[in-house]
Amino acid sequence: MARINPPFKKSPWIFHLNTGGCNACDIEILDALTPYHDVERFGMKLVGTPRHADVILLTGPITRESKIKVIRTLLAVPRPFAVLAIGSCAVGGGIWFDSYATIGGLPNLYEEMRHKYNFEPPPTIYIPGCPPRPEAIIFGAAQALGILKKKVKREVYKED
Ligand code: SF4
Known part of the structure; x- marks a missing residue:
């Protein structure tokens, strides 16, 4: 019995995904990345593709137009990974929760993906x-780091 060595002990790479928000949440994410708040001191680094990411930063209520792109993104991320749903829109649709143009936030997408793609939702911080x-x-990103560590610790495999 051996433990898989986590590929991201200290420096989670993050991918920023706007699913149709108004951009104010995205500006706050950029603020967190600037030298004033300096989230890179925790080793967090923006990457340009979900295939390199350990954490997805998701903003917006998930418009019907963006839904399939969000699904493809979540299916493309290597396991294990975590999601930060940032802003009231991502958490539950915000003021767009019953709009015809959105699906009303990340929990609704998880529900749909569970049925259609047999997708097990990752640890998610709202x-x-x-x-x-x-x-x-x-703070949410630091929580995600803790969850990632616990999740990695649980993963074991047997040698023949
Ligand atoms: S929660 Fe939604 S409406 Fe509010 S700032 Fe974020 S994206 Fe804009």
């Missing part, structure tokens, strides 16, 4: 606010 402050985003 950070409400319209938009949330950078401090809240950084």
